[in-house]
Amino acid sequence: MARCDPARAIEKKQCSGCLIMGLLTNDFRTAEKESKAGDRKFDVDLIREDFPILRQMVHGKPLVYLDNAATTQKPQRVIDAINRYYSAQNSNIHRGVYYLSEIATEAYETSRKAVSQFINTKSPNEIVFVRGATEAINLVASSFGKANVQPGDEIIISHMEHHSNIVPWQILCEERGATLRIIPINDRGELILEEYKKLLSEKTKLVSVVYVSNSLGTINPVKKIIELAHQCNIPVLLDAAQAVQHLQVDVQELDCDFLVFSGHKIYGPTGIGILYAKEEILQEMPPYQGGGDMINSVTFENTTFKKAPHKFEAGTPNIAGAIGLSAALDYLQNVGLENIIPHETDLVNYASQALSSIRELKLIGTAKNKASVVSFVIDEIHPHDIGTILDREGIAIRTGHHCTQPVMQRFGVPATSRASFALYNTRDEIDALVSGIHKVIKVFSTRP
Amino acid sequence: MDEIKELYQEIILDHNKNPKNYGELENYNYTSEGYNPLCGDRLNIYLQIEDQKIKDIRFVASGCAISKASASVMTTVLKGKSIEEAKELFKKFQKLITTNAGDEPDFKEYGKLAVFAGVREFPTRVKCASLGWHTVIAALEDKNEMVTTE
Numbered sequence: 001m002a003r004c005d006p007a008r009a010i011e012k013k014q015c016s017g018c019l020i021m022g023l024l025t026n027d028f029r030t031a032e033k034e035s036k037a038g039d040r041k042f043d044v045d046l047i048r049e050d051f052p053i054l055r056q057m058v059h060g061k062p063l064v065y066l067d068n069a070a071t072t073q074k075p076q077r078v079i080d081a082i083n084r085y086y087s088a089q090n091s092n093i094h095r096g097v098y099y100l101s102e103i104a105t106e107a108y109e110t111s112r113k114a115v116s117q118f119i120n121t122k123s124p125n126e127i128v129f130v131r132g133a134t135e136a137i138n139l140v141a142s143s144f145g146k147a148n149v150q151p152g153d154e155i156i157i158s159h160m161e162h163h164s165n166i167v168p169w170q171i172l173c174e175e176r177g178a179t180l181r182i183i184p185i186n187d188r189g190e191l192i193l194e195e196y197k198k199l200l201s202e203k204t205k206l207v208s209v210v211y212v213s214n215s216l217g218t219i220n221p222v223k224k225i226i227e228l229a230h231q232c233n234i235p236v237l238l239d240a241a242q243a244v245q246h247l248q249v250d251v252q253e254l255d256c257d258f259l260v261f262s263g264h265k266i267y268g269p270t271g272i273g274i275l276y277a278k279e280e281i282l283q284e285m286p287p288y289q290g291g292g293d294m295i296n297s298v299t300f301e302n303t304t305f306k307k308a309p310h311k312f313e314a315g316t317p318n319i320a321g322a323i324g325l326s327a328a329l330d331y332l333q334n335v336g337l338e339n340i341i342p343h344e345t346d347l348v349n350y351a352s353q354a355l356s357s358i359r360e361l362k363l364i365g366t367a368k369n370k371a372s373v374v375s376f377v378i379d380e381i382h383p384h385d386i387g388t389i390l391d392r393e394g395i396a397i398r399t400g401h402h403c404t405q406p407v408m409q410r411f412g413v414p415a416t417s418r419a420s421f422a423l424y425n426t427r428d429e430i431d432a433l434v435s436g437i438h439k440v441i442k443v444f445s446t447r448p
Numbered sequence: 449m450d451e452i453k454e455l456y457q458e459i460i461l462d463h464n465k466n467p468k469n470y471g472e473l474e475n476y477n478y479t480s481e482g483y484n485p486l487c488g489d490r491l492n493i494y495l496q497i498e499d500q501k502i503k504d505i506r507f508v509a510s511g512c513a514i515s516k517a518s519a520s521v522m523t524t525v526l527k528g529k530s531i532e533e534a535k536e537l538f539k540k541f542q543k544l545i546t547t548n549a550g551d552e553p554d555f556k557e558y559g560k561l562a563v564f565a566g567v568r569e570f571p572t573r574v575k576c577a578s579l580g581w582h583t584v585i586a587a588l589e590d591k592n593e594m595v596t597t598e
Contacts, residue, residue, distance in 0.1 A: 380465070382512035384487055385456070388570060392452050400487045414488050414510050443456050444513075 042339035048424050050075040050331070061394030064429045069214045069242055069373055069420035070398055071264045074328070078268060081327035085320045092316055094293055108319050111326035112309070115274055118329045119259065120250040125279055128309040129317050132273035133241040134164040136260035137208070139275055139312060140237060141168035143285045144206070144258075151177035154203040158183040158191055158220075159410055160213045163403040165239045169208065183209070185410060189216035189365040193224065200232050207236045208258075211243035215402040215418065216365030217348065217373030219247070226255055235281065241265055245422070246344055246371040248337050251276055263321060267422075268328035272321030275312070282308040289314040332423075340423045344372050347421040351430045358434070360441055364416050375402075375416040378441065383417040386440050393436040395429075454566035455573070456513065463517035468524050473506040482583030482595050484575055489515050493583045500531050505584075512576050514567065519580030521560055531588055537561075538581045544568070545577050 048054050051073045056063050065073060085107065091100035093108050109124075116124040130136045145168075149155065155169050159182050166180075173180050181204075183196045191209075200207075207229045212219050226236045235257035243249055245266040251259050258281075263272040277285070287294060287305055291314030296304040305311045332340070351374045355361055364375040378386060383399035390397055398418045401408045408414060419433055473494035482491040489511030496504040505523045509516050522541075526534050540558065545567040547553050555562040567577045586595040 384489075384512040384573070384576065385514070388455070388573060389452055405488065408488065414490075443452060444461060 058394040059392050064395040064432050066419040067396045067398045068422035072267050075331045077331050078324050078327045082320050082324045085323045111322040114326040128275040128312045130273045132262040133260045136275035138168045139288045141172045143288045145172040149176045149178050149205050153178040153205045156181045156207045158209050159185045189218050190367045204234045210239040212371045214242045215404040215407050217370040218367035219369040263325040268325035269321050272318045272325050291315045354434045372421040375418045383415045386417045389440045390436045395436050451569045459563045460517040463520040464513035467520035469506045478587045480583045480587035482579045514576040515579045518577045522580045
């Protein structure tokens with residue numbers, strides 16, 4: 001079988017030189033193009049007032065919350081929206097003919113439109129509400145995967161995937177007799193695109209990669225990854241769970257075929273997430289789960305399904321979650337990603353610099369293009385001991401493998417400590433982290 | 449920081465840095481692998497059992513200071529003990545590290561193990577302190593599957 005050679009395919013269609021240069025320079029952070037910093041005043045102190053949880057003390061110290069890649073805190077606006085829904089609007093959607101049901105249905109479908117606008121889909125029908133990014137990937141693996149993946153086929157993922165973008169594909173490959181291929185990463189924690197190009201072939205049925213790595217912070221060159229896959233007519237799924245809150249994501253500009261993210265990592269509630277898929281792909285996909293609300297008619301002989309996205313939303317959905325997510329996106333857009341991006345870029349640069357100055361500390365993940373995550377290890381001190389001591393200083397960081405065990409294996413560490421930032425974090429908090437780490441080193445250097 | 453000082457006592461830090469009975473045992477007849485899926489810590493225990501007694505015990509671990517030090521102290525306590533005594537000590541140790549925070553255990557009763565009393569103030573670290581013990585018990589019960597702290 002002739003291999004699909006993306007480099008050749010590019011030559012046919014466009015100047016290969018330009019594209020390859022683009023690949024190597026790794027310079028397509030979509031956000032930066034549209035950055036209009038200074039349009040509005042960004043005051044982090046005012047932002048912090050919107051997040052009630054940040055006012056509390058932990059172990060007698062002000063809370064320094066640096067575990068935003070795990071989940072973000074919620075602004076009052078989101079809490080109020082959920083409260084308002086349960087206090088004044090609660091009812092089941094889509095089939096009620098009474099006042100409350102109309103209001104709830106309207107709010108739920110308005111949220112779909114808000115998500116659609118947020119990532120710039122062609123139509124709100126391309127937005128499926130799910131529980132989170134994990135369920136969205138499982139939906140694609142189960143529905144698209146079973147319809148399209150045959151024995152001998154291949155699915156490409158990368159070495160820096162979260163377990164949620166590994167395990168569903170492993171299960172599918174096992175069931176279908178297909179093979180999982182892995183894009184390797186270099187010592188800085190960047191994808192090796194030359195190797196990726198070699199993996200693309202006529203056997204490839206899907207490329208599924210993370211946009212921003214949760215354990216390394218790397219922003220991947222997803223636009224180039226998509227272009228290369230599309231030269232071979234291979235669809236691409238982007239795991240944007242760590243991207244949508246930090247970068248301006250435009251699915252039409254990226255031309256991705258699928259994109260997934262979780263509400264709770266973008267200042268919304270848990271239990272709500274998004275699957276975006278191009279409408280022509282979504283309409284072709286078989287249902288994921290069967291049940292109420294996803295059907296046109298049911299008899300014991302035959303059932304006909306609704307069109308997407310409703311075909312994929314069996315049962316009563318997380319209505320409050322969708323409403324909360326919509327409020328979160330409103331909040332984020334009101335602050336403005338054009339203001340958030342420079343603030344968070346400053347935080348990640350400041351943190352990288354401050355942590356690098358600690359002699360005993362080594363950063364894991366030093367990609368040129370990074371977003372809001374700083375992972376590190378300290379000589380002979382296990383991340384869990386670091387986490388426990390920092391906790392007593394009121395500092396919440398994540399320690400462990402971050403659901404990316406292959407990344408830990410790649411860097412030869414059992415675990416890392418990870419600080420991850422959100423729009424409400426400050427340089428002062430990073431200073432607190434650094435002084436906390438000095439305390440950790442002091443505790444461990446005490447000798448009898 | 450007082451609770452931190454109590455948790456990371458010098459004896460514990462010392463055992464972490466220079467663990468006793470560390471490395472594979474040549475003539476072992478019982479072994480088990482312990483795993484904490486929460487943090488990825490791994491610990492292998494090797495035992496030489498003769499006449500229902502622990503004649504020798506060694507371990508290899510990749511993990512935090514608490515799990516490594518606890519396993520190290522444990523090996524020094526268990527060497528020469530009978531299987532029954534080992535199981536009793538495990539129960540006692542569990543009681544020590546899970547007593548309600550603030551309650552004062554009777555330290556005399558615990559001997560060398562008393563240094564781990566500080567763990568009771570840190571519920572998230574109980575699994576670290578008990579990983580070595582769970583692994584020994586699994587080895588003694590001759591379970592072939594890997595034990596996890598979950």
